[in-house]
Amino acid sequence: MQDRCLWYDTSPEAALTLAALSEECAAEVVVIGGGITGLSTALHLAEAGVDVALIEAGEIPSGGSGRNVGLVNAGLWIPPDDILETLGQEDGERANTLLGGAPAEVFSLIERHAIDCHATHTGTLHLAHNIKGEEELARRAEQFVRRGAPVELVEDDECRQRVGTQRIRRALLDRRAGTINPAAYTRGLARAAVKAGARLFTHSPARGVTRQADDWLVSSTVGSIRAPRVVFATNAYTEDHWNQVREHFFPGHFFQVASPPLPDELAGDILPEGQGAWDTRMVLSSMRRDAEGRLILGSLGRGDGRPKPWIRCWADRIQQHYFPQLGKVDWECTWTGRIAFTPEHTLRLFEPAPGILGVAGYNGRGVTTGTVVGKGFAHYLVSGNDDLLPLPIRSYRPVRARPAWSCGYESGFTLYHTGQCLRVVT
Structure with missing residues (x-):
């Protein structure tokens, strides 16, 4: 990697x-x-x-x-x-x-x-990873629809077909x-x-x-x-x-990993309409495919400076949870960017x-x-x-204790990802 x-x-x-x-x-x-x-x-x-x-x-x-x-x-x-x-x-x-x-x-x-x-203009998908997430998406959908936004909940078979996983039964599709x-x-x-x-x-x-x-x-x-x-x-x-x-x-980070291009016969059912997606986890996981068919996974926190086995373990855990049909993925590259919170x-x-x-x-x-x-x-x-x-x-008043905010966020992200790698967090 x-x-x-x-x-x-x-x-x-x-x-x-x-x-x-x-x-x-x-x-x-x-x-x-x-x-x-x-x-x-x-x-x-x-x-x-x-x-x-x-x-x-x-x-x-x-x-x-x-x-x-x-x-x-x-x-x-x-x-x-x-x-x-x-x-x-x-x-x-x-x-x-x-x-x-x-x-x-x-x-x-x-x-x-x-x-x-x-560019694709087929929408994005916000994925409910559990019952609480499904309730949150229903709340968001009601608020968007009340304002006339082209947003809808997709459920059960339609949801699974749009995402390409059996793990999700409800998602919020935003066609904008x-x-x-x-x-x-x-x-x-x-x-x-x-x-x-x-x-x-x-x-x-x-x-x-x-x-x-x-x-x-x-x-x-x-x-x-x-x-x-x-x-x-x-x-x-x-x-x-x-x-x-x-x-x-206060600065935060987001890291991503990408697979090699995956053939359609192996991964063509994953996000087949080209939507990008992310889930309702406390520390979200994002997923999308690029124009050449790579699977790209991401989450909040730093990847730069982390041991490659740690990053690979996290990526394997998320991929195997959502897309086990891919088998073992040989991750191609990883990178990190900053976020201003x-x-x-x-x-x-x-x-x-x-x-x-x-x-x-x-x-x-x-x-x-x-x-x-x-x-x-x-x-x-x-x-x-x-x-x-x-x-x-x-x-505006300046943000106080900026280093403490950043340290708190990063520590929380790291702890959550470690829990995912150890299968403590599903």
């Missing part, structure tokens, strides 16, 4: 050859971070005729935008009524509406810019959703942004942002960019102390200083939320109106 991200190797979209920032220049807006949020912001600004420059510390992509599961999901992690309880009626309905339509925004960009990312190769989607956004006129610089880590008269000076290793407006689009990969985004989330499980949109925008806390919904936030940031910077953002821009 190799340590490498499958999505980079199988991306139909080629990596762009982009220069590093090597001189001082000016722009109307500087975007820091070349993931989905930053690229969506740059693309929509460039299409609006704004002179925008983006700097990325590594390649595009190099963070979570290219390493996630590739689920194009609607909404937030928590169900609609819980969002209202957390955010209040007005803000909650706003988030439900805009993020409920987020998959349509992703698929629209894919079509409009001919992004080759192996789908899957992509996330690295290819991110590269496609970069290509579209360059074509629209945005200037993109890679291998150009931001070293600081300082005030100069009416502008901000964003300094990199060699060059710098002056602009009156700056967007911090670094989210889970924010590490610098000067970047206030760091104060508004917030205690309230919702994102934060804020203005840490005049002329600077920031976002944090996608809580595992980065493909869709990042796309919508980027479009909303661009609209706000052009018009001064934040109505295309999932939440209003406001002030």
Whole structure:
């Protein structure tokens, strides 16, 4: 089993050859971070005729935008009524509406810019792993249907046929959703942004942002960019102390494993319509197949640095539980990405200083939320109106005890996975 991200190797979209920032220049807006949020912001600004420059510390992509599961999901992690309880009626309905339509925004960009990312638009499946999970899915289904979403419960034989397992008898099918190769989607956004006129610089880590008269000076290793407006689009990969985004989330991780391509005669009944899926376990397991027929399993927690036998044991346990018809699987590769969590499980949109925008806390919904936030940031910077953002821009208190949150989550994930490997947790 190799340590490498499958999505980079199988991306139909080629990596762009982009220069590093090597001189001082000016722009109307500087975007820091070349993931989905930053690229969506740059693309929509460039299409609006704004002179925008983006700097990325590594390649595009190099963070979570290219390493996630590739689920194009609607909404937030928590169900609609819980969002209202957390955010209040007005803000909650706003988030439900805009993020409920987020998959349509992703698929629209894919079509409009001919992004080759192996996109499927056949929905996603949330799988009930026990009776309590079945009750939770029924609760979610009622809330979605009440809001007119094309969501339905599938049960018994229909459920087993859609998933390809005898272990699940109820699943929530969300027809708004789908899957992509996330690295290819991110590269496609970069290509579209360059074509629209945005200037993109890679291998150009931001070293600081300082005030100069009416502008901000964003300094990199060699060059710098002056602009009156700056967007911090670094989210889970924010590490610098000067970047206030760091104060508004605590980092977590998600690891995945992938099999070699499996022939249809062996695995053709597993998720045959191409849906991505995840279950209702306390620490979820995700599962999907890629365009070449690989089985990809994932879960919360770190895989990097773990002994390969531990990762292989966990993957074998989940595969044998759900898909024993595959027999013994020789896992091909594994990789880990970061997630930005917030205690309230919702994102934060804020203005840490005049002329600077920031976002944090996608809580595992980065493909869709990042796309919508980027479009909303661009609209706000052009018009001064934040109505295309999932939440209003406001002030937040920093997340306290961030290391303790991260340590607690990771310890819980590790304990749960170890229980699965030892067959203590089913």
